[in-house]
Amino acid sequence: MLTPQKEVVRAFYKDMWDHADVTLIPQIFHEDFTFRGSLGPVLVGHGQFADYVRWVTGVLQNYTTDILLMIEEGNRVAGKVYFHGVQREAIFGNPPTGKLVGWLGAPIFSFDGPKVRDLWVLGDIYGLLGQIRTDGMQGNEFSTSR
Known part of the structure; x- marks a missing residue:
């Protein structure tokens, strides 16, 4: 059984994101919450979020998040997640590939009472870019000799 805070995180990904159900945003977040997303933007409030x-789920068809890990400490829940979907629109200046793409993310949810006040997500953008770039450049320049 999940704690109340972990249940909010689960609902955020599995009920809200996986179904693009923006009507759930007021149930999960304070009106003036702050968000720093895995794809880069810094946003404030329900409308911007x-x-x-809508943008992410428009770019990536069948957008889904797999929750791999949740760790709770005090008023925070951190995690490891895997975002994925089929790229149907341009992103980061790269045209649609029609391919299933995915990247890892590390969210930190900060709660104020039962709702989220701040959400910060670090995403593996280089891993995503390596899957969608059409110029032959890969996201990771390091390789091992083994």
Whole structure:
């Protein structure tokens, strides 16, 4: 059984994001919450975040998040997640590939009472770029000789 805070995180990914259900945003977040997303933007409030959800789920068809890990400490829940979907629109200046793409993320949810006040997500953007770039450049320049 999940704690109340972990249940909010689960609902955020599995109920809200996986179904692009922006009507759930007020149940999860304070009106003036702050968000720093895995794809880069810094947003404030329900309206800006709803626009971001619509954009991401428009770019990536069947967008889904797999929750790999959740760790709770005090008023925070951190995690490891895997975002994925089929790229149907341009992103980061790269045209649609029609391929299933995915990247890892590390979210930190900060709660104020039962709702989220701040959400910060670090995403493996280089891993994503390596899957979508059409110029032959890869996201990771390091390789091992083994």
